[in-house]
Amino acid sequence: MRLPRKHSMTTRAEFSRVRKDGRAKAGRFVVLSTLESPELPHLMVGFITTRRVGKAHDRNRLRRCFRALVQKHGESLAGPKRYLVTIPRPGASEASFEELEKDWLKQAQRLGLISRKSDEPGVPN
Numbered sequence: 001m002r003l004p005r006k007h008s009m010t011t012r013a014e015f016s017r018v019r020k021d022g023r024a025k026a027g028r029f030v031v032l033s034t035l036e037s038p039e040l041p042h043l044m045v046g047f048i049t050t051r052r053v054g055k056a057h058d059r060n061r062l063r064r065c066f067r068a069l070v071q072k073h074g075e076s077l078a079g080p081k082r083y084l085v086t087i088p089r090p091g092a093s094e095a096s097f098e099e100l101e102k103d104w105l106k107q108a109q110r111l112g113l114i115s116r117k118s119d120e121p122g123v124p125n
Contacts, residue, residue: 009046009083018046018083025107029092029100030066032107033085040081045070048087058093065097069104077113084113 009015022035037044047066049059066086077084092100108114 007043007045009044009085014044014083015046015048015085018085022083022085023111025110026089027103027107029089029095029103030107031087031089032104032111033083033087034111034113035083036079036081037083038081040083043074043077043080044083045074046083046085048085050087052090053088054093059088062088062092062100065100066104068097069101072101073105073108073114077108079113 009018018033018035022033024031024033026032045067047063049062051059053059053062066088070084070086086104088100095103105114
């Protein structure tokens with residue numbers, strides 16, 4: 001799945017709505033929030049990277065990593081008509097891509113966005 005601009009959340013109201021009405025799960029490196037919204041035409045993705053995570057190059061790297069994860073696993077997300085917000089936690093900038101992917105998938109699984117498949121690489125048990 002390629003992530004075109006039309007799939008990006010842009011307004012503060014969208015982020016606030018997900019925060020207020022949605023569900024969230026926190027892991028070691030990432031907080032993942034989601035909200036189903038039947039009026040959406042497709043998946044809407046947003047990333048919040050604060051200065052607590054690191055310097056600008058660290059925040060940019062994390063956004064690229066999480067964008068790649070959404071592109072890689074976006075097709076397997078349950079229900080395409082939803083908001084999905086990814087927030088890296090302090091310490092995430094020191095993590096490898098594999099560690100970020102494992103934590104992101106674990107939180108997505110806890111939220112019921114991805115079904116558990118033991119034969120799929122990268123999905124934690």
